Amino acid sequence: MTIQWFPGHMAKARREVTEQLKLVDIVFELIDARLPLSSRNPMIDQVIHQKPRLLILNKMDLADQTETTRWIRYFEKQGIRAVAINSFEGKGLQAVTKAAKEILEPKLERMRKRGIRPGAIRAMIVGIPNVGKSTLINRLAKKNIAKTGNKPGVTKAQQWIKFGKELELLDTPGILWPKFEDKEVGYKLALTGAIKDTIVNMEDLAVYGLRFLEENYPDRLLERYGLSTIGEDLLHVFDQIGTLRKVYTTGGEVEYDKVAELIVHDIRNENLGKLTFDFTSQQPHELADADTD
Numbered sequence: 001m002t003i004q005w006f007p008g009h010m011a012k013a014r015r016e017v018t019e020q021l022k023l024v025d026i027v028f029e030l031i032d033a034r035l036p037l038s039s040r041n042p043m044i045d046q047v048i049h050q051k052p053r054l055l056i057l058n059k060m061d062l063a064d065q066t067e068t069t070r071w072i073r074y075f076e077k078q079g080i081r082a083v084a085i086n087s088f089e090g091k092g093l094q095a096v097t098k099a100a101k102e103i104l105e106p107k108l109e110r111m112r113k114r115g116i117r118p119g120a121i122r123a124m125i126v127g128i129p130n131v132g133k134s135t136l137i138n139r140l141a142k143k144n145i146a147k148t149g150n151k152p153g154v155t156k157a158q159q160w161i162k163f164g165k166e167l168e169l170l171d172t173p174g175i176l177w178p179k180f181e182d183k184e185v186g187y188k189l190a191l192t193g194a195i196k197d198t199i200v201n202m203e204d205l206a207v208y209g210l211r212f213l214e215e216n217y218p219d220r221l222l223e224r225y226g227l228s229t230i231g232e233d234l235l236h237v238f239d240q241i242g243t244l245r246k247v248y249t250t251g252g253e254v255e256y257d258k259v260a261e262l263i264v265h266d267i268r269n270e271n272l273g274k275l276t277f278d279f280t281s282q283q284p285h286e287l288a289d290a291d292t293d
């Protein structure tokens, strides 16, 4: 899978974030709630380094809620404070300010003891393309200052946006590259729209999506397409879905590339319900007990 990130782009992105980090007290690491591992930058810990961080699982409205709760507990067990939000509708934003204040409280307390009155908390957003950085900035600012779009790579051009008296946010988010060394991560990113369609083979993506559903959400597969298994006969599977949804050429044949598009569209647009593509249960055992207590 070819991605538009090259070593030069990565080095530049990292340099820019490192410069912006000097200006802030805390980093809001924005990820997609559907992909709590796959939508994280692979070098995020080295990039953010010792800077306090709040992990924000955005697009919670699209994710499997049970899994989101597990992921928040999983990250918190690792000492990373996490909150889930829906920046599109502005849900959970108060929790962001509250968590940021709590994370920084020891520092603020030290300042108060030295007779310094702490000002507003200064924050910046960091994340891979399309996780909703601009949407969150707009929501926090309550006006349309950052350009948003449904295609990856829209965020371009810096000033501070005030969120009440307590928080100031850098209006330019830090854009970092996704994990793309792993083919499966690439498919997951593509299924959630974080990677451009033009660099993904739709039929491969649809098949990955069907197999993912078969393994993790079999009830949805049955409900939507009447399929209880996928098996090896993919032609039969595509025929069945194409016939069911009447995806035909003018000659009355099933149009396979359109069937593939329809499957991907269904996954992306909640027609198969709210889905999470990374699971805490698939993490190494010592880290995977997030919901056992």
Ligand SMILES: Nc1nc2c(ncn2[C@@H]2O[C@H](COP(=O)(O)OP(=O)(O)OP(=O)(O)O)[C@@H](O)[C@H]2O)c(=O)[nH]1
Binding pocket: 058, 059, 060, 061, 062, 085, 086, 087, 088, 089, 127, 128, 129, 130, 131, 132, 133, 134, 135, 136, 147, 148, 149, 150, 151, 152, 153, 154, 155, 156, 175
């Ligand atoms: N359903 C849902 N959609 C969201 C949410 N937040 C953002 N989006 C959508 O996700 C898409 C990408 O949002 P942007 O804010 O442009 O993402 P970005 O991270 O700034 O993207 P780049 O500019 O590519 O770095 C847009 O279509 C948004 O409407 C959310 O909480 N829920």
